[in-house]
Amino acid sequence: MDKITNIDWEKFHFLRPEYIWMAIPMGLIILLGILVYAEKSKWKKNIAQHLQPYVIQKGTAWKSRLIHVSLLLLFAIGFIAFLGPAWNKEKKPAKKLKSKLVIALDLSQSMLTTDISPTRLERAKFKIRDFLDANPRAETALQVFSASTHTVVPFTTDYKIILDQIDGLKPAMMPGRGTGFDALFKDLDSLFTGNKAEGKIMLITDDLNGLDVQKVSTFLQDNNVALYLYPISTQSGGEVPSFVNPKRPLKIKGKTITSQLDVDTEQALSGLKNLHIMNLTLDKSDVKTVAKEISEHLVFEDSQGDKQENWNDNGYWLMIPLVFFFLFSFRKGWALYSVLFMVVLGSSCGNNKESAKDTKTVKKDTLKFADLWYTKDYQGQMDFDKKDYKKAAKEFRDPLHKGVAYYKAGNYAEARKAFEQDSSSIGKYNLGLTYAKMGDLERSKKVFEELVVSDTSMANARNNLRKVTQVMAGADSMNTKKVPLNKNRPNPKNEQNKSMEDLGGGGQKATKKDMEKQRLEETTNTGKRIGKEMDEVPDDFNSGKGQIPSNVLMRKVDDDPTLFLTKKFKYQVKKKKVIEEKTPNEW
Template structure:
């Protein structure tokens, strides 16, 4: 290491967390207090004549007695420096951070379903996009789809795996406006890339380009600083566009089938333009490799002005080694005894009665300590469980509060205790209801059975009845009538929900069969037994089973809302393919 490097390290030295250096203030105060106490405790030595001190005082030059204190202050000093994060130089980044952005614009017009290439143009394009995602491009990639209107599926991101589930399910039917509107798409891309530091690369995956669309691409190239690549997903001879209503039939316009075929001469002319590249989709990865080479040539790496504080190397970790080494001396004989008193003084403020008991104990532990001391009202405020909170209210004498808390707990034991609270309050009707609920929750709860019999006797005495037993049917009807108002409401809600689900099921039967693809697709003939089994499960399970997990449906609804908000004036064109 030469002098220039030393000077560079000195100039670059700083702390990543300088606020931690404020811990030196209490450390200095502690050191001054220690020195003051040390001198005060040794002040009696001045009363002895200097000639006699050597005889009276043994080992007066024993400096080892102060060694634990010196070592403790030194360790605290190292800990504060280490936590503050001293640094001398910046990190060596494992990879270059490329600021260039790649936008993929996937054409979702009807002509992309043409089967001149297997399985069709759109599926081949999706496979190529997946190959592109699998390539380590070291740049952010965004995904956009367009037809009559453009829509972003995912903004530029280094994590390309999250885009795959959405990208693989996109279809022309999710687009709110049909056709192929290059003007809106290119203007949208231009808006998205205006704030980018590096020139963006736009990859248009389509099947054909018209003269008007080629002119729009050239205009975008002239007005922006980015690059354009047109990936052509069609064969040389082209193919007939399938109908959106029946893929086995051809789409017709003015009585003629529509032939979708790329203009090779036009694409060749585009390929000769500066910053425009036309690449036909290939079976191998040559097109993806060409994109990777393009990104490497035009990448813009992170500049020095963009480096953040996190890019500096934290050298505070190296202070842990001397701390561990010197910390081992604390286990020498006598050191733990002498300086363990400091730890005891610190921990003496950790009791339940301290200013911050939550730092050391849970709420339930604090409440239990209050119970042991007889402070039931305070314990009730601290307990987190219903059963313990209600018990604390009961012990404090607040029976009504205890009953209210027990009522919030649906367990058999809490309902039994709720009945006891109602007995204390003299409300035998509510007590009878609570005991019945407890028995319903746990039929083996003998205490609830005995209490229910006693409550019945009290009610008979109160109402002037002499017969101690009643018919089973009558007993059952009384049990239902004796349910609390809360449980009756719950029962009514369950009944109303059941009726609402049945009404929804009847409405769904009247929905257009094209929108009810669930019953058409999810129950093939060989799975009739599975259908029969599913018909026997609960309504809640059926609702979960019928939930549409296809991301394309989510995207379709999202694009409809975006079209209404941003493109209300855009209509379906006559040539909607």
């Protein structure tokens, strides 16, 4: 109310003054309407003299004038509100910006050193898992680097995607050898150039010898980022394993290569602004602390927004008297009375069976505000359109729609109960699909056979009957009694890995030929078949309308994320999409 009572008339102006000219044609139209519909005295002469006292009522001319004046007043108030009267300013709210996080993991050969059990790389993976489990809440990207830098997972808040990719990361998948920090920071610079919210980088590496302190300082000054450096190595160090045989040390020119923590470089980096050295701990406290800090400083406000002020459009205040007088502008104020009548009695005027059924149902359930306006089926359809199938199934009263909602929600048991209550062809068709989903192929086949006989127009029922028959025949052919066994094939000898240090399984490294043979044996023994999924109930399903869509084919594809990333990284380097740095060391 202070905005209305304390108007600064010196600052008063209209935000849209260019539309003032529109008042002229609008005013002429209203004036023309008043002149056309004004009372004329000519028609009174056509009424018999003895009937005029009963037809013409005197003394009501002021009412018509009041209507004309009120009409002009309503137009004037509405037009002024449209022009946007303003006399005060308000600050523009600051824009909310969220920080982003990049996890850069070193995949050089020295990360396989065992001075940190089980290896530096495996301990780094454990720490990444603990860090993401602590939920830093920031959009996170996973990058790996050696001589070149590659993106494994782009920015995402679904940490499960990152966790699924961690296990397969290993130095052998990288196209080049060494530790290329220059290429890494060039890639990070492209990600955080011009960012307004402070970015976060968690750099996990064991080789600080190749990390140029001056270049890191320049990077931090040019970009609005905070760098968390996590050195995964010890001062005593250890021997770097060989590329060919991990159980033997790496030798170059007859010299055994060792890797240890560079304390001098670590101390020099600790003095840089916005760089934090993380200390390795046996528990999760180190990464939990960082995750909490990132989560608490996730949202930033754009400082430029605080300096901007906009004129406040106060025209909406004029809408209050406009709406109030408009309700009473009709004959005897019936507009206002009709609104009150609809609010009180609008939901109880139904007289059909469905309304009575809904009323009984509402008595059992908690009465909601939406029940005053919409039927349960209509509420269910709105939830169905939002793909909230569980809630829609509870709202629907029609068994066919209820069954479709349960089917989409994956609750096939309840869907079967609902479809069994519907005797239409579409209901039987959906019942057959439900039985198939539940694995009861015998009943599914029986339903489709009955439907093909009773309704010849159901072409999809014939197709699904054929599919069910084929699946049943395939299941019979896969009986274990009929499968010839290869008695000459030796039994697999898998030995348990009892070593806490050795993660290799205690066995010999498998060759590519061995892996292909093992994959072939797994496919043959399991009898895995590539099948096709039957028709599902469409999202835009309406009872008795439209056609059921054509078959949706689903195929299972065997994938190996590690192999895919390896080929992807090599392709990026080959096509020069990623720069491969020439590093002084090959490990």
